[in-house]
Amino acid sequence: MTGTGRPRLDARSLPLVDTGRRPSYDLDDVRVGVVHLGFGAFHRAHQAVAFDRLLERFPNEPWGVCAVANTNAALVRDARQQDHLFTVVTVGADPSAEPAVRVVGSIRESLLASESAEAVVARLAAPEIHTITLTITERGYAPPPGAPGDSLLGLLALALDRRRAAGLPVTVLSCDNLVDNGTVLRAALLALVDRHPGAFSAELPAWLGTRARFPRSVVDRIVPRQTAADRDRVSGLLGLDDAMGIVAEESFHWTIEAEEGVAAEADWAGAGVVLSPEIDRVQQLKLQLLNATHSLLAYSGLALGIERISDAARHPDIAALAARFLAAEALPSVVAPAGADPEAYADSVLARFASPLLPDTTARVATDGSQKIPQRFTATLLACKEGGRPPRVSATVIALWMYLRTARPDAFSDENAPDPRLDTATPDTLRASVSAVLADVVRLPAEVATDPDLLGPLTHALTALLRGDPPAGLIAEAATGA
Numbered sequence: 001m002t003g004t005g006r007p008r009l010d011a012r013s014l015p016l017v018d019t020g021r022r023p024s025y026d027l028d029d030v031r032v033g034v035v036h037l038g039f040g041a042f043h044r045a046h047q048a049v050a051f052d053r054l055l056e057r058f059p060n061e062p063w064g065v066c067a068v069a070n071t072n073a074a075l076v077r078d079a080r081q082q083d084h085l086f087t088v089v090t091v092g093a094d095p096s097a098e099p100a101v102r103v104v105g106s107i108r109e110s111l112l113a114s115e116s117a118e119a120v121v122a123r124l125a126a127p128e129i130h131t132i133t134l135t136i137t138e139r140g141y142a143p144p145p146g147a148p149g150d151s152l153l154g155l156l157a158l159a160l161d162r163r164r165a166a167g168l169p170v171t172v173l174s175c176d177n178l179v180d181n182g183t184v185l186r187a188a189l190l191a192l193v194d195r196h197p198g199a200f201s202a203e204l205p206a207w208l209g210t211r212a213r214f215p216r217s218v219v220d221r222i223v224p225r226q227t228a229a230d231r232d233r234v235s236g237l238l239g240l241d242d243a244m245g246i247v248a249e250e251s252f253h254w255t256i257e258a259e260e261g262v263a264a265e266a267d268w269a270g271a272g273v274v275l276s277p278e279i280d281r282v283q284q285l286k287l288q289l290l291n292a293t294h295s296l297l298a299y300s301g302l303a304l305g306i307e308r309i310s311d312a313a314r315h316p317d318i319a320a321l322a323a324r325f326l327a328a329e330a331l332p333s334v335v336a337p338a339g340a341d342p343e344a345y346a347d348s349v350l351a352r353f354a355s356p357l358l359p360d361t362t363a364r365v366a367t368d369g370s371q372k373i374p375q376r377f378t379a380t381l382l383a384c385k386e387g388g389r390p391p392r393v394s395a396t397v398i399a400l401w402m403y404l405r406t407a408r409p410d411a412f413s414d415e416n417a418p419d420p421r422l423d424t425a426t427p428d429t430l431r432a433s434v435s436a437v438l439a440d441v442v443r444l445p446a447e448v449a450t451d452p453d454l455l456g457p458l459t460h461a462l463t464a465l466l467r468g469d470p471p472a473g474l475i476a477e478a479a480t481g482a
């Protein structure tokens, strides 16, 4: 029993949950075949859900997960107390619909990297592990400081070297919002190995290119940062106390690059996962339409003091700005995969953002702009330049981000760590050279960072904001193209 008088969610209390809401497979029989690095909210509401669906269909196949947290000891403690069971409550746009409640049973073990690095390497290298998934955020792919044993990337490299020595191939699936995430992951591992030659075998780089597979993957489900209120809500709906409960949107997508050897024998479709030969187009569709518009809502919303994404999406001027961005810049720039309808997708994305039932915040989406802006805007900016379309709205969004990060740090919540690449950009350095910040901090390609069609409106907007003009006027102007 816990302080609330409700029993805690764990294997013993699980039978108290309605049968339709809990695993029908036997938790004791689940075989672990997956290790996940980055035991955050998104993993619990996305990949763990897919593996839970696979276990419902194939309880004898090794789709159980060992989830590895980087430094979050409290999460691992809670997970172990609950026998790694947790609830995912999903909400759609219809306020009259009952939220769906599911206790997920796919995570069977957890490890804390900061405490048990060797145990993490051993688990990653174990023969029964066939798939390694990651959600370590955009910044997690930057060269980690310290020895290989000090970072999740380094532990993964050490484990892959053991797999090489033992002749154990594996599929490594990055599930972060990055262009070409699998390719970026392999390059990050190769760079790490190169920096620490004494720590790895000479054969590892070649093996990373052949026997370890890094298919790209595109993940899509909005999972807000979880609050105490979310956990109370989940526990109330479940009737048991769940310290790890998650509230997420009902929409769920996971597309994995179809390439030889990618667990093709698994019935991915039964878990709602698609294998696609056009992964580059799928990722661009999502990053250019969904994620870029999300960033637009986050920075415009923060500038106007709006806390929730849904309120930003329903603010008339911000909604007009988003509509203009999609119609004039993003939609004409995107190259869609066969069968996709980008206009319909853009409409569905706007509806998802506007759902007042999802407690997502502008502060969450606004984190780490220096990493996200290039991922979300570069392809659109390049295509706008090529097509002669002035990227006025993109320029305004980047100006709002630069202004907020340098002149309005108060707009960001405490949980928002300082953007790793913006520490040196102050209002003065920005005034001196916006173009240098675009190239050096945001790492936009030179032809975009020096494009007068981007620099003109960006500098105009930033100058106005830094001299104290209200952001509301600027957003309204950019929304109408005035």
Ligand SMILES: NC(=O)c1ccc[n+]([C@@H]2O[C@H](COP(=O)([O-])OP(=O)(O)OC[C@H]3O[C@@H](n4cnc5c(N)ncnc54)[C@H](O)[C@@H]3O)[C@@H](O)[C@H]2O)c1
Residues within 6 Å of the ligand: 037, 038, 039, 040, 041, 042, 043, 069, 070, 071, 072, 135, 136, 137, 138, 139, 140, 141, 152, 153, 175, 176, 177, 178, 219, 220, 221, 222, 223, 224
């Ligand atoms: N939340 C979503 O809606 C969503 C949707 C699609 C994709 N994603 C992807 O998942 C990532 C994580 O999202 P989340 O909601 O779980 O966030 P979260 O804050 O709940 O978890 C972040 C995880 O990343 C790990 N991490 C952070 N910095 C790291 C570093 N430098 N090296 C290694 N690990 C690090 C943390 O330990 C934690 O496990 C996002 O950055 C994004 O790329 C999230």
Ligand SMILES: O=P(O)(O)OC[C@@H](O)[C@@H](O)[C@H](O)[C@H](O)CO
Residues within 6 Å of the ligand: 138, 177, 219, 220, 221, 222, 223, 291, 294, 295, 364, 365, 367
């Ligand atoms: O998760 P991040 O930090 O990469 O980006 C914030 C949001 O844009 C993102 O989480 C979306 O909610 C998600 O990509 C929807 O599938």
